Amino acid sequence: MKGAMAALALVPLAVAVLFSSLPSSAASPVQWGKLDPHFYDHSCPQAQQIVASIVGKAHYQDPRMAASLLRLHFHDCFVKGCDASLLLDSSGSIVSEKRSNPNRDSARGFEVIDEIKAALEAACPGTVSCADILALSARDSTVMTGGPGWIVPLGRRDSRGASVQGSNNDIPAPNNTLPTIITKFKLQGLDIVDLVALLGSHTIGDSRCTSFRQRLYNQTGNGLPDFTLDASYAAALRPRCPRSGGDQNLFFLDPVTPFKFDNQYYKNILANRGLLASDEVLLTGSSATADLVKLYAANQDIFFQHFAQSMVKMGNISPLTGADGEIRKHCRRVNHK
Numbered sequence: 001m002k003g004a005m006a007a008l009a010l011v012p013l014a015v016a017v018l019f020s021s022l023p024s025s026a027a028s029p030v031q032w033g034k035l036d037p038h039f040y041d042h043s044c045p046q047a048q049q050i051v052a053s054i055v056g057k058a059h060y061q062d063p064r065m066a067a068s069l070l071r072l073h074f075h076d077c078f079v080k081g082c083d084a085s086l087l088l089d090s091s092g093s094i095v096s097e098k099r100s101n102p103n104r105d106s107a108r109g110f111e112v113i114d115e116i117k118a119a120l121e122a123a124c125p126g127t128v129s130c131a132d133i134l135a136l137s138a139r140d141s142t143v144m145t146g147g148p149g150w151i152v153p154l155g156r157r158d159s160r161g162a163s164v165q166g167s168n169n170d171i172p173a174p175n176n177t178l179p180t181i182i183t184k185f186k187l188q189g190l191d192i193v194d195l196v197a198l199l200g201s202h203t204i205g206d207s208r209c210t211s212f213r214q215r216l217y218n219q220t221g222n223g224l225p226d227f228t229l230d231a232s233y234a235a236a237l238r239p240r241c242p243r244s245g246g247d248q249n250l251f252f253l254d255p256v257t258p259f260k261f262d263n264q265y266y267k268n269i270l271a272n273r274g275l276l277a278s279d280e281v282l283l284t285g286s287s288a289t290a291d292l293v294k295l296y297a298a299n300q301d302i303f304f305q306h307f308a309q310s311m312v313k314m315g316n317i318s319p320l321t322g323a324d325g326e327i328r329k330h331c332r333r334v335n336h337k
């Protein structure tokens with residue numbers, strides 16, 4: 001809990017800096033690396049407005065889309081950094097990350113990113129990266145569902161390759177143990193506060209039956225359900241998530257307020273109603289993570305502050321900058337073969 005307390009102490013200062021209009025060169029406890037919130041101020045001043053308006057339209061047409069776009073930024077940043085590698089389709093030597101276990105039949109929202117990119121290419125050709133579109137879309141999606149806002153550092157460039165293997169290995173799986181999940185976050189420079197705060201994203205969006213079925217029937221291989229899952233909730237889940245079949249059936253990650261970005265996710269976990277095993281282990285796996293679950297369940301403001309801060313941190317994972325990478329013309333393919 002010591003690390004968590006240290007991070008808590010930083011929050012008022014960090015938030016003050018995040019929401020001030022200080023030049024990005026001002027001393028800041030937030031590690032923005034080489035990124036800069038003002039990166040497109042002169043080259044494409046309307047960039048943020050274009051992203052927000054298309055995300056808003058997509059969210060209006062499909063209330064799940066905010067969740068899907070938020071998740072795309074996570075699945076991008078955890079694989080080779082926030083470089084839009086996730087968005088590349090298979091072609092030539094590139095094997096798309098869309099084929100990986102975490103993404104196949106699951107990651108969605110790529111058409112919305114395409115639409116944003118087309119609008120940005122029309123307004124400011126060859127200027128705004130696909131990686132930055134993902135970062136801005138994640139922030140806008142959070143705000144549009146009622147969550148916190150934050151200033152998005154910009155200037156990421158796009159990769160010329162993808163790593164389906166990295167996608168399989170580096171993105172945590174829903175049946176990973178807490179130590180494995182903590183290790184996978186640590187490898188990205190993210191600590192326990194980041195982990196528990198970022199998982200609050202599961203306050204919106206859906207999961208397929210296949211991502212939690214094991215908990216309903218045979219959690220540890222002894223033919224019994226997961227005893228950390230509320231028995232009546234498990235019973236309510238089983239009809240649409242049978243022992244076999246119905247793999248793709250969808251369930252709200254937070255059935256209480258499925259479209260609202262709030263702290264209900266943590267309240268669900270305290271009631272043994274976290275849908276994924278990886279959600280519930282935050283409570284059952286360690287006292288440090290459990291204390292944070294309780295803190296966020298009791299205080300939405302602190303959750304929002306930590307979430308905003310951790311999203312900036314996640315968005316800063318190994319960006320390509322300067323002359324590295326490229327600004328793709330189309331997010332699904334590299335500019336030159």
Ligand code: HEM
Nearest residue numbers: 067068071074106172173174198201205206207208211278
């Ligand atoms: C331990 C880490 C994590 C694990 C194991 C995990 C796992 C999952 C799984 C299994 C699903 C359902 C996928 C499906 O069945 O189709 C899901 C959905 C989702 N995840 Fe996570 N996740 C983690 C962290 C995160 C983080 C850090 C974010 C964002 C910052 C995030 C955002 C989301 C969102 C918004 C959805 C719903 C997507 C939609 O409805 O399209 N997750 N996650």
Ligand SMILES: *[C@@H]1O[C@H](CO)[C@@H](O)[C@H](O)[C@H]1NC(C)=O
Nearest residue numbers: 173174175176210214219220
């Ligand atoms: C986790 O889930 C995957 C995919 O369903 C499965 O192959 C693996 O055996 C599971 N691991 C454990 C420890 O249950």
Ligand SMILES: *[C@@H]1O[C@H](CO)[C@@H](O)[C@H](O)[C@H]1NC(C)=O
Nearest residue numbers: 217218219220221222223224
């Ligand atoms: C539970 O899983 C174990 C190991 O994967 C398997 O041997 C056993 O047959 C399963 N039991 C039931 C009731 O499905």
